[in-house]
Amino acid sequence: MSLDQAGLAQDLPRDVSDARATSWFGTLLAAGCQAVLLVSVIIAYVYLGSGSEPWPPVGIGPPDVLVAGIGTVLLLASAVPMAWASAGIRQGDQRRLKLGLALSFVLGAGFLGIAGYEYVRQEFEIETNAYASSFLVLLAFHALQVAIGLVMSGLVQLWAWLGYYDARRHLAVQNTALNWYYVVASWLVVFAVLYLSPHVMD
């Protein structure tokens, strides 16, 4: 579309709820920031690991994958109802919105619980050594991202119950979903680094 064909401002949409929206772009930038932070923390794990042979250091075995693996499944699964909800409200389906958000929230909270369990069940603590510190902090940092994602999704849930969204106005839902997909995807990276790489490197 060229400039000359663009319509008058009164014909232009206000309150768009798709990828053109400013806050959608803002959410994208914010997710980008979280990603840079996360990579920075991963760098600590990798850099400290490169200076230690073996890694995890002697006395600490490679982490158990099973529980974290279940968490991974939960978190991956939580993206599905999120997508379902956001597609639903685009057609104005309030029930799908509420149900989807609720389901996704429960699965996400389940993951957060597992992450908390993973944190406390390790045989080491944050003071133990550099491996312990970087393992736990990376885990906790991702959990913080999950928590923020859950806060967003909880607020949107509240507003959904209060009836603020309809087929045209549901930007906050899309933004929450976008952020949630980032949270889920970034866990896969963290999972690979923390849980899989020690087994693969062996």
Place this chain on the structure above:
Amino acid sequence: MATVAVSDQLTQTWAARSGIVGWLSVVNHKQVGRRYMVTAFIFFLLAGRDALRMRTQLAQPEMNFLSPSEYNELFTMHGTVMMFIFIVPILEGLAGYLTPLMIGSRDLIFPRLNSFGYWCFLFGGIFLYSSLVTDNVPDNGWFAYVPLSGPEFSPGKNMDYWLLGVTFVEISTIVAAIDLIASIVKSRAPGMSLNRIPLFVWSVLVMAFMILIGFLPLVAGSVLLELDRTFGAQFYDPEAGGNVLLWQHYFWIFGHPEVYVMLLPALGIISMIIPTFTRRPIFGYPVIVLALVAIGFLSFGLWVHHMYTTGLPPLALNFFATASMLITLANGVNIFAWIATIWGGRLIVKIPFLWILGFFFVFVIGGITGVMVGSVAFDAQVHDTQFIVAHLHYVIIGGVVFPLFAAFHYWFPKVTGRMLGESLGHVSFWLVFLGTNLTFFPQHLAGLQGMPRRVYTYSPDLGVGLWNLLSTIGAYVFALGVVVFIINVIWSQFRGERAGDNPWGGGSLEWATTSPPPQYNFRVIPTIRNREPLWAQPETGAGDREEEQTLMAVEHGQPAMTDLAATRRETYGTTLADAVPEQVIVLPSPSLWPLVLAVGVAVLLASLLTGVYPAMGIGALTGLVAVAGWHWPSKERIA
């Protein structure tokens, strides 16, 4: 609707709320930008005062004006405040002020975020300075190397103030960057395609991206250090598998891009001012844009040149040396394009241009010493000496502070409606110019003759007494220049000559509106068909022609601002490449929530500092409430 009625309606729509609550809830980019600049300038004076005290101590060998610990606190606060709390915020404030005016929009598109950024900046600065009250002043230098800054060697609260205060300010830097990027990408005036964006705005865009990528590693590194300090984590303790160089990598992956974060907007300022005073378009716009982008990319590949003496393998070091020298080419393109612009221009020399000439002189010296220290072999001699102190002040003062002063003189009329005085302008320029060279030139020699940096005193046998004395005198001359400048500003604010809309005859959009601009910036958002709309499109000028212009635009089937509702805060949303209008962005109204959120963060950080962890809950809760209130949807349905 008659023109006057539209203006009145807009004034009413865009008015700030009244009273103290109104003052605290301001979100308009012009007020917030002004607050940024004024606050940052006050921090500059404080940090400058630190510098004067340091220089007094160093005037002669073995002086006892300051104790060693006082000196260490001073250079730490001086460096930290100048880098984190003066120069980056003042540039972001300027960018926040000018960007909407230059791209023809009515505000930044996240005005509340902008205001949140300001509060974080203010509170972060206060947070850092409150260490003076409790006598826990940070004293490990502006790069706070571990293990000196770790729990074992800095057991007090000093470094906690530093880490938390700096992180607080960085939050502000980052949110401001997000706002700037989003505004530039999403809300340029119709027709302001990528190749018509003013160069200042281009440089701000690149700067903002660099901030997003560059500042977060330091936030991460700082959090890890704080964890080491308060919770016994082991990231930086070599005895438990940690590594002291990890911090240096974090710091300089931030720190090197940081210096170009400062430089880029300054280059943008120069690219705006030179055309105005040579009364011609800039020469080589596309190469300059390319050079800006190249600087942005390359600057992430240089950080190790601050770590040449840490014993990394020579091959790696020389890789970074090569990159350091390559960046010269990008800077060279800028310098030579400007010279070529001047060459073919019709010059009138006014104060802003004088500062630009000063920039050339001082910055090129600093750049050349930069290339010298970019050499691994040579840096082994001068690293951590006064030679580096000389380099860094030459590039920063020449490359950023001089353009900043040029910018003050150049845009003062736009901001206040009055001109800054000429004669005092000359006086302050020459004082600062001479002061700069007198202060920092001798430091090269002191460094080569064996004087390290960060020493609170030195032996007379070193033979650097004279250089230090000259340098101290220079610092006072510089300070005098700053004082004259302040007097000039205060005087001109009230008594200065009236400026009119476009006192310099500039070509970019900010000159199209009144001085000072109305809250809504432009009554009619012009359609852009040229790089310098005011030169090529006389109709963009403000004033009586506005109605005519609107009609014209409508006749041509182009959107014109009358279509935007005057009863709501609206501006255009346009496409990335060609700036074709695709939506109308409805901007939020003033709000207290940003302030509340910043208070929440402050409580959180303060409780971390004091170890009163339950208060963290209060902080987090305040933050949560603020976020909810901030984003609470409105029932109003917009057409």
Place this chain on the structure above:
Amino acid sequence: MTTTGRGVVLGGALAITVVLLAGCQPEDSPSALDPRGPRAERIADLWWLMFWLGTAVFVVVMGFLAYATFRAWRRGVADGEPTDRHANPFLAGAMAVTVLVILVVLGFSLWTSRLLVEPDEPPALTVDVIGNQWWWEVRYPEVDAITANEIHIPVGEPVRVRLLSDDVIHSFWIPELSGKLDLLPGITNEFWIEADEPGTYLGECAEFCGIQHAHMAFLVVAEPRERFDLWLTGQVEPASFVADPLVERGQDIFLTAGCAACHTVRGTAADGEIGPDLTHLASRETIAAGMLENNLGNLMGWIADPQAIKPGNHMPNLPLAPEELEAVVAYLLSLE
């Protein structure tokens, strides 16, 4: 006006530089531009190349700027038309020259750092230098000699230096002999130094390391091989015993008043590891890391009140009666 103003400043600055670089430095200033060893010499050569090239670049760039400003100013006065006539060739030419200059500087710089990696012949001697807040421990691992704040090396021979730190980061710098290299806790760095002529060279700590970073110097004494060997043999020996009542009393006080908790005097019960080894203190030229000349008066002053002399350093003030002080110092001076 501006152009002349700049010209004056430029000329002035250049004049100052050349005059003082050319040699109005004090005789014994430890200047990097007055190199006394192959490392520093190579770096100084590089510096002079960069200095002259840099000066030339600066003068040429300022020349173009001045000329351009003058032209534009005249056109402004005459109200002429702006033009881009010479702009393209100018930009291209200037960039070509820039590339050339950068390549020369980079080439010379890379070549110099190659030369610095290894000395011409492999070093025969190794010295371990361990950084402490705010003094240097010096060890000769091959013969088990330990001293502090003073490194002796044979003249004309490359010496391997291994750098370690016990606490924070320091940086080892001898302007006349070498560049610098950091001492990092947890990492061992290696370096070599060589002196061309006998003499005493000042070394300094360059990395900020806490409150007394300004007073963390050391001396490098380069001497002919025979004298060096003699010195080293002396340092290996345990402390000499001088039969003198005052000295003996001093030793008793040293061992009981708390000094021995921090200082080692080999051959006695004193085996503290916090402060410098004092076994051969009297053979050293300075005390307190290069701060004071090593003589009776300074030693008295130091032991009586180290915190006044070097505020914040890690040696506490110990309450000694004046005659005890005298005895301790007599003892210390006997430690040849």
